[in-house]
Amino acid sequence: MKKTAEILLDMLYPKKCPLCHQILKEKNSLVCPDCFQKAIPMKEPLCMKCGRPVRMEEEYCQDCRSGVHHFTEGRSIFPYGEIWRQSLVRFKYYGCREYGDFYAKAISIYGRKYLERWKPQLIVPVPLHSRKKRMRGFNQAAYLAERVSRFTGIPWSDNLVIKIRNTKSQKKLNASQRKKNLRNAYLVTRKITGFSVLVVDDVYTTGSTMDAMAMCLQEAGAKDVYFLTVCAGRA
Ligand SMILES: [Zn+2]
Ligand SMILES: [Zn+2]
Known part of the structure; x- marks a missing residue:
């Protein structure tokens, strides 16, 4: 019974990829394979306090250097x-x-x-x-x-x-x-x-x-x- 309800729900509200908004073919995935490849997390160098991108030689961004946070x-x-x-x-x-x-x-x-x-x-x-x-x-x-x-x-x-x-x-x-x-x-x-x-x-x-x-x-x-x-x- 639960299975039928689940199938019906999936038909009515198919899960979509959060980045390209296409219907996800793989029922248990959270994102499509293409977008998974493209969703690249922020890379170093990042401000050691707020995590925003900084230049290579910097440890902190300007905001964090001035101590506003x-x-x-x-x-x-x-x-x-x-x-x-x-x-x-x-x-x-x-x-x-x-x-x-x-x-x-x-x-x-x-x-x-x-x-x-x-x-x-x-x-x-x-x-x-x-x-x-x-x-x-x-x-x-x-x-x-x-x-x-x-x-x-x-x-x-x-x-x-x-x-x-x-x-x-x-x-x-x-x-x-x-x-x-x-x-x-x-x-x-x-x-x-x-x-x-x-x-x-x-x-x-x-x-x-x-x-x-x-x-x-x-x-x-x-x-x-x-x-x-x-x-x-x-x-
Ligand atoms: Zn996608
Ligand atoms: Zn910062």
């Missing part, structure tokens, strides 16, 4: 571009939630070397304001965090951090405007003294979201705040 360290798996933009839009707004299974797997596999070094004890997603979550139907970062937790065995919490202010869209704001916009937007609901926390999100852009998350987690006692995101966008 509050998080301990973080990495993004793929460089952001048009293919990724379209993929993430479909994932977030057009019901292609299965794309998130591929993203979470990529974070877990390519991020493993960082996780082994950082040893976070808890994964938290960047929260969405409840109103936005109702509109969108789900929190994309929570979807990723839940799966990264499953793949890595690190526990996750969907209610440790909540978003208490529905902030304006960050897209058209510069770095300092973003920072202002996000101040006091998040609330940590319990003390986490001495904890190492991993924040998971889809895109890292200016780092203002991660900084706001890090600040409130540190206020609640977190020792270290790391992050992993699917993509790093241009600042």
Whole structure:
């Protein structure tokens, strides 16, 4: 009976490749073979703090050299571009939630070397304001965090951090405007003294979201705040 239901579901909602959006022929794969070849993770040299590309002779990017960031360290798996933009839009707004299974797997596999070094004890997603979550139907970062937790065995919490202010869209704001916009937007609901926390999100852009998350987690006692995101966008 379950088999029939599964077959029916696959016929009604065939799984698609998150990068070329073609129907996946292999039922258990998360990405088509062509796109798997093309999805190349970010390569060194990367900023040792925020994980953005830097020049060969540099250890830190300009932002991190000037010490603007509050998080301990973080990495993004793929460089952001048009293919990724379209993929993430479909994932977030057009019901292609299965794309998130591929993203979470990529974070877990390519991020493993960082996780082994950082040893976070808890994964938290960047929260969405409840109103936005109702509109969108789900929190994309929570979807990723839940799966990264499953793949890595690190526990996750969907209610440790909540978003208490529905902030304006960050897209058209510069770095300092973003920072202002996000101040006091998040609330940590319990003390986490001495904890190492991993924040998971889809895109890292200016780092203002991660900084706001890090600040409130540190206020609640977190020792270290790391992050992993699917993509790093241009600042
Ligand atoms: Zn593909
Ligand atoms: Zn940096």
